[in-house]
Amino acid sequence: MIKNIAFLLTFLLVGGNAIAQQNITVEDIYTGTFSTKGLQSLNSLKNGTEYLVLNYNADRSQTVDKYSYETGEKIATLVSSNDLNLPIRNYILSEDEQQMLIVSQRIPIFRRSANSMVHIYNLNTKTLTPLSENLVRSASFSPDGKKVGYVFENNLYYKDLTNGETVQVTDDGVTNQLINGVTDWVYEEEFSLVRAYEFSPDGKQIAFISFDETEVPEFSMDVYGTGLYQRPYVFKYPKAGENNSVVALNVYDVASKTRKEIDLDRDGEFYIARINYSPNGKLAAQVLNRYQNELDFYYVDQQGNASIAFTEKDDAYVDVTDDLTFLDDGSFLWTSEKDNWRHIYLYDADGKEKSQITSGDWDVTSYYGYDPKSKRIYYQSTEDGSINRGIYSISLKAKGKKKLSSKIGSNSASFSDNFTYFINTYSSANRPPVYTLNQAKDGKQVREIQNNNDLLVKLEDYQLSPKEFSTINVNGNDLNMYMMKPLDFDPAKKYPVLMFQYSGPGSQSVSNSWYGSNDYWHSMLANEGYIIACVDPRGTGYKGADFKKMTQKELGKYEVEDQIQAARQLGAMDYIDADRIGIWGWSYGGFMSSNCILKGNDVFSTAIAVAPVTNWRYYDTIYTERYMTTPQENSTGYDENSPINHVDKLKGNYLLVHGSADDNVHVQNTMQMIEALVQANKQFDWAIYPDKNHGIYGGNTRIHLYNKMTNFIKENL
Template sequence: MELYRRFILVLISIFLITNVDAQKELTLEEAVLGQYQQFYPDHIFGFNWIENQNKYAYLKQYQTLVVGMVEGEEKEVLHISEVNEALGVRFNYFAGIKWKDEHTFVLNLRNEVLTYNIDTKKGTKIELPENAERITFDHQYNNVAYTLDNNLFYSSVTKYEHIAVTKNDDSNIVSGQEIARSEMGITQGIFWSPTGEHLAFYQKDESNVSDYPLLNILETPGTLNSIKYPMTGQPSEKAKLGIYNLKNAKTNFISTEHGEENYLTNVSWTPDEQFIILAEVARSQKHIWVQKYNAEGDLVKTLFEEKKDTWVEPEKPAHFPSKKSNDFVWVSERDGFDNLYYYSIEGELKSQLTSNAFMLKDIVAAHHGEVFFTATGENPLNTLLYKVNTKGKQVLLTKELGTHSVDVNCTGEYIFDQFSAHDIPNKAVIRKSNGKLVKLMLEAENKLADYNLAKAEVKTIKSRDGVDLYTRTIKPRDFDSTKKYPVLIYVYGGPHAQLITNSWYDGASLWMHWLANQGYIVFTLDNRGSGNRGVEFEHIIHRNLGVIEHQDQLDGVEYLSSLGYADTSRIAVHGWSYGGFMTGTMMMKSPEVFKVGVAGGLVTDWKYYEAMYGERYMDTPEENKEGYEKTSLINQAENLKGDLLLIHGTSDPVVVMQHNLSLVKKFVDLGIQIDFFPYPMHEHNVRGKDRVHLMRKVLDYVIKNNQ
């Protein structure tokens, strides 16, 4: 019996060794380029509900159109080559597909706009000007608006007509583009009315905004590309909203009522097309007025106001639960979390529809007396789907925990739901509006199953003052708790961001797993100030960016120290943008703790950052002189002891090069040696094939210096 037992143990050992040997090792190149290509779990791509039908469509390998019935079969109906042959184009895939009706869809690739009927196999093609941007269709897909340089135009989608909405020769007057540098939920500058008879658009006057030079080295000699960049405390843009009537070709303008440098955000048309509702936000961002204008641009009424000592940040427009009523739902965090408030069109608060002590993320649909919205639920790592009716009855529709991306059909009867979680690579289903499963469309496999990777561990720890903070720890696959491992802390830490989620990879990048297998503990902590935790958690950073965040990161180090296997004498830190600012803060405020830092695209002094973001969190330099001085990395540079690599894209229009170069100059003045690496002609991040070079640069630096 003993001999048999030993024989079995030998067989088990051989099996385990063979199995380990069979595991593949992930290369850094695979980790960087393969995360969203080679290893990205199978997905349903290009899903669209077909209007007024229980039909849907999606793309198979981007080139084949599949149409299906909710409770029926699917059928491959068209290959992109058939569209190309019919219309004399060369589309490689169904670019930007949207359904005009059950039979006809619209495609848009660069400046070409196609319509195609799947029954007749015929369609139309128009070519917009080659440099047309911000191509935006009306809701019926009859017309398309677009910008050329600083002006706005539109055309029919079936017969090209280059119709000018604006004709400004002054390049400082910009129409149809996003304003306020895309802060406050602003993602577009063109707003078609429900019937397409009116076209609203942002217009900004940048005459008083300073020019900022970006160097173009691709010409000989090099040239300067100037952008408009309003820094904190300096003159900013002046915003208007134009309303163009397609029938009479006349435009009326809405201007700010309470300050010429105030912001106009969250534009929405009422269902009857008689009014526009928007929010005017004070430049201080502590006061908003929700306004009702008529279609001629006249102020009808201030519906309500909100104020806060920190900031008020409206990010979502009014939504209308019924197409037959102008009564609307507004999102506000006035009670500490984003909740839904139901208003009459006259500004009367009819009811508070939700009273959730968790964060709403987005409104995905509103019709037939119901509002569908995503929210975290009780665990802030999730993204779940809820609905609430105008009586305030709320229902959770996605019982599976994870990160859900959803699309509700036009009747509100069916929901396409695609989601992942810690143990779910991807799953796509169709469910009824009560949450009941109707059809399983896809259940993806783990494409990394054959690779030698360990799963991340997600936990909560307590800050020194008792606040729950989420952490993610990635260990080597051959982890041995009796050994000591060097640490890399990956940090962002800024507003709106959340690095740790209940999703596939847990929000991590695959290069973190690669580094872990080089013998590292890779650790991330979402500190206070980061997103999806509510006002108390997020607004504590006001006027003192980097202070409480740094404290929370030190509590993370204390946690690592308690584990026994983290070598806290060898801690490196890396981050980009706000994470670069945090990297610098941690290296200079706690030089005895952090040995190596790699900071990319970093803010070094908030006086150099844009007014819209910087003033929200820091007020102006004049109003908060102490806060600006205390948080400036330039003022802390003399404290640096460890090895620091600074990286910046030379064409960065977000965190301009002045940040990094000013800090480098300070180090030179102090006689302190640091390392600096520019990425020529890259903007705020390094993308494409050069990203492999970037991550090799970052991780080689960490490994070499964190001995």
């Protein structure tokens, strides 16, 4: 039992002195013993030399404070919850930086959405005005700062700040039937889109997406709570092959208060994944077919006429991003995988490609923005190798590329508004996060803001196994891998192996970055006599689009083949016990670990699946069909690769875990898997966590879960 070995000690001889090191425990991990210091979220001001931070203070007040980039010193407090007599949970600054939306209450809906109580605070007059007496969704300023839009009860509204009038833009919104201005569940989850309305630059128009959910099937799950009766939670969830919301692009004219639906002249089903206004007021819409292998870039003129500027096609699918950046002349920057790697392109105002700005056998992994003054583009990429991230800039003419990060590992950047500075976050497998202020023009460090040296000192008291990075040639591909071994590793001994993976399309588990919670747990297991191995199979990211998209229509085939073969090759090593190889994963990783112990029953003796998809027919349209098309068209691809259809192959030890209130991967997946296993007369272990979502957390939940998994591994591996 994990609690009995909490003080297991080993001894290292350092400078002739014996230093006692204790192994990590699950309780250590999930009570914050190894938490890293971070930076609070900051908002850069337009002057590029100052930024705002929402601070939580010792007296339990909250303040929005202004700081200097150069010195890090506080310059002023803009607003305090004590003065407002209102808590500040979040804030949004207007474009002219003269007003704020203050969120005093936030009640989550799904992963990214919430109902919020919002007030408008005028920084000049120090006056506070409620936006609405109701909890609202997705409040935002118009670019001119004269209006605030929001959604209430599925209808779009705006408040005119010049006269205080509240205008109801739509009146046809009905819960679980029709939504205006915010997205349905599947758009929020898979397109990362919540606010589905935009003000034009002059504030004279509001473009918004409407969602007719009438024909979308409902999903219901019980919420048990603590009362006498559970209650059903019902929402629209389109599973693969089922009806989606019927979407429409609408434009509302503020002066005439009239709404017009834009005719996109399309025959088949489609998604409106993004809407944006260009600086000259032209509306752009990114529209995908249901297969998601064709993206049409529409322009809509002031009269509401829509035309396709260009179309991007792919044999598999086209990714949707937020990288679109309009320049002052109407031309725009765009990222694409059209040459097998994600790169930055320049298009003219009519949607014709002018030039490819970045190129090479590496991916642009984050696009940070464009500085019109220096005419330079800032981005993150894998130019230091697929497991690393570096920060770069390049001119609009694709010349003068500069590397702005100095260390190999994982670098990410947050730029000041005018690209004077950036805050670089650096970590590696050997170094916890370090935050520095750097000059954007050359990457030169101005000052160190924050480090985690105290964590490194604390870790001297613990057994922490390092990650050893390598590649392993599996099925003709060099796959990224890391291993974690016991600190007292003896190559003459035989060790059991626990493989960890996620394996989903475009994902990455093998990265040169600091430890997360799972890494600490893996280190704990390593120092109790296990070798941990992690392999990113075919279908994962940052090795080119062909590598990523080769699993198309066969999710769970090639990835599983790679994990099974990697396990075989590990088992052939002198110091690994081939009879004791286990695998675990969460979500897509649970889908994979389930498949591996079934299809690889001669290789894997143990598997843990947390919140797994067990049949792709149970998962949502946008994600599943992007990679698999529909079950009606690809029944073999669905059925051959869903673990629920292979339960008769189970030979080893299998633990199945799910949260009963998982709105994403429904507990239905696990319940159907359980029934299939029972009817196949297969013994297994399982655990359901009541009212827990896909993350399975809250209170002692994570401690309980990871102790359960620890015990299962010790008993069976």
